[in-house]
Amino acid sequence: MRTRTFAAFGASAVLALGVTACGSDDNTDSTTAASGAATSTAAESTPSFTGSINAGGSTFAKPVYDTWGANLKAQGLSFNYAGTGSGAGIAGVTDGTLDFGGSDSATDDDELKAAEKKNGDVLNIPMFFGAVTASYNVEGVKTGLKLDGETLANIFLGDVTTWNDKQIADQNPGVTLPSSKITVVHRSDESGTTKAFLSYLGAYSKKWEDGPGVDKSVKWPTGTGAKGNDGVAAAIKQTPNSIGYVEQAYALNNDFTYASLKNKAGNYVDPTLESVSAAGDSVEVPADLRFAIGNAEGDQTYPDASATFVVVAKDLCKAGKTEAVAKDIKGFLTYGLAAGQDEAKKLAYAPLPDSVKTKAQAAVDSLECNGAPIAATR
């Protein structure tokens, strides 16, 4: 009897807590309503969720999406993201196996056409910026080497084969370079990171542009491949005298040394919050939001930065998602563009500039379910 009373007391206490919790939710919602639906506020970025989102694609952006998902778990969201590469992310949206796809380069015209055939309009929504680093594992070289686009292209073409090659040494006076052979590590899957990296190479090397070219995957002249940013990071770690390209979070996590890259203005720039953010300053964003920030203008701009996009059907319900999932996706993206930006920063990605963020949020707000705008998640 006594235990039962105790349990009842406990239950009522929990209930009371629950009520207070609900109460505070209601409050935030009403403030949102009061402040107007057109502008997004911080309050709107903490909606509650009803179900699960199954997304996948870019490994470049995976750490951030995973963190966002983990943060929103307490609000009832079950978020799954498969790090399968940008190509797989776009493919998953096209055939409907993913709720949204992560891709580091916006979809090109062909991909967009293929995706829209089945899904109606498909949006590219920028989420944040990141840096592709040229990371290496060379015994004794602990400081960041200085490299320009042409040298890097020659390394990946297999023309520069040793670490003490004149092209590298000339840019790095005072650094003792070993005579060991360079092992190139590249991606084996279709990757937006690859496209971003190669567009930097292609901008400074005609031989690269005319040879392997700039795409999500190419015919590599040399080197070994690995799947995903993770795979490349692991390969660099395991292979002495190797060089590869990984998103910065992966480079930091593995304590890699990475190069300062020569930008358009002729300066060697390290990838930092500042230099990556700077890449977005001069960007011109077209109406469909398909832009790239590689090799941007500016004295202190990191040249190998990349924006990462969420690829998603505009009318989610017509593309086969339930209304609940549509709401969750909208809530997730809204969170990502608000409180999520700071989380991205902690993970070594750069937040979107305000101008881009507003346009991205407008795109999120334009998501529909069967032609009707998706109601704000309550």
Place this chain on the structure above:
Amino acid sequence: MESSTVKAPTDAGARLRDHLARTKTGSWLDPWVKGALTALAGLIFVLLAYFLIKLFVEARPVFAAYGVLDFVFKVDWLPSQDTYGAGALVAGTVITSIVALIIGVPVAVATALFVTELAPVKLRGLISGTLELLAAVPSVVYGLWGFLFLAPKIKGIEQWFADTFSFIPFIGGEVSAANYFITGLILAIMIIPIVSAISREVMATVPADQKEAALALGATRWEMIRSTVLPYSRAGIVGGSMLGLGRALGETIAVAILIGGATSGVGDSLFSQGSTLASVIALEFQEATASPEHRAALIGAGLLLFAVTLVINAVARGYISRAESRLVRAEKDAKKAAAASAAGEAPKGPSLMSRVPRPHLPELVTSLSGRKRVDSIARGSVGFLTGVALLPLVALLAFLVIRGGGAISWDFFTTDPTGAAGAVSNANRFLGGDAAASTAGQDLGGIRSAIVGSLEVVGLAAVVVVPIGIAVAVYLVEYGQGTWFGGFVRYLVDVMTGVPSVVFGLFVYISLVVSQVGGVPFAGWKASVALGLLMLPIVINSSLPVLRLVPSALREAALALGVPRWKVILRIVLPTALPGLVTGALLAIARAAGETAPIIFTAGVATALVGDPNGPLNTLPAQIYADVTASSSAQHDRAWGAALTLVVLILLLSLVARLAQRRSRIS
């Protein structure tokens, strides 16, 4: 055995009389039961036919575009340029399998020889038991161990070998961390248990009188082995090796982790990276769905793999059954000879020996001391090779226990993976002075959802497939014996056994996932379907011998008493065979629980604990695969912990299976 079979009919008889007293009718049900069982057996045909037609139809564009020969032999697989010549994949499959055979077969045969002929009796059970343990370790765990432990450890040796023997073609140059050789080495370790088990079985059938005769004539142990055991069991060894080859060809996840994934060309040395038919399917299927050509090409690769495995397995079975039938013939001859000698005729010893091909090897060493030396060297190397076979197992288990044990805690089993990839260390290098924003360690979480999901997926598959499998086996034994349809179904089951699991995964992916059957693309129950397809032939094949062993006297007695056939099956055949059936089912479940390739195609990616199988589910193999391919060491630790959990679960299942087998009254 005798006494136990005598006991069975008495209580079965008592039960029957009891039952007959209550009801003698029910024979009207017989045709219905027969019809239902026949329909279930026919289901195998429908399934397999649909499977093949679906694969053919889906792969047709690529065969139409390239022609079969070009598709198979052209070295040019570049999805980004939409060219698909699978030559490099075929080459990779052949290279890794050859490496596996060259390393694995001698070691496996040596262990079999050691266990059957040389080892002290006490050691025999221990060694063969340990090898069976090796067989129970799932592919993804081999991949994990190979990738995180073996590959970095032996890279130096590989480089030394490549530099020293660079004059040999196809050896030399830069050693890549992922390469053909390391893949072949892991495959070798994986096929040793199969090849060794079959060789052991065959060697155990070598008639003792032959061995004794050789020894009596003054042969050393090794000479006895060379002149009787090896020639006698040659066909069985070849068959076992080919079964091992079939396994190596279709192996997916370990290969996908270890081979690197280069598809555009054949690597220029044994130590460069590449791809196999199976690995390319696992690594590229997600990218391929949106591009019809790419998808067709992957399905074409799957079909090719299936065809090759089918042929290899058929040849292997031919060899093994030849070895078995020779044994039967030899036994018959021996009986005849015994009968003849009993009748007072001259014994016809040579007739037995004449069945065995006599090798005519020149004797190089003829002095007694020389022969003894050869004997001890040969026996020493057989023992050494056995040690070599056991070494990886010891290393693997030790690492599993040490690394996995280190990762395990109470929280490990009671929390779900958070999906977070761990803290970004060194974030300050990016943030500059903004140190305040640096993250405290993110919690990775444990593996609860993976364990529950695995139980869910495998359990669902077992609940549906085990009864169907047993029913089909009952049909084959009770009704299908000697009919063309029964033989046909037997054949289909053998065909199904040979389908690599990755091809089943691909099949379910294209027929259930992409078309979003059930309203969602990835779902736990679709993984159950894939695992079920894999389990079905195993359950049938393991049930058949058990059901056949039910003494026909039992059946006939019951039938003579007027019991309808369906009741005979239900009340006599199944209960008598039950322990054996349970063993077979459990072994099939244990096999399915470790499968990774079909699951990553079908169950999707999930972290949270989900009860509803109509949605993405986390599973242990998928969790291990995801963690081993991640770059953070915290995730590697979780992979070890999850691997230890999975291996322990599988071993528990196998243990229960063995206990059930021991309880079996007929075996």
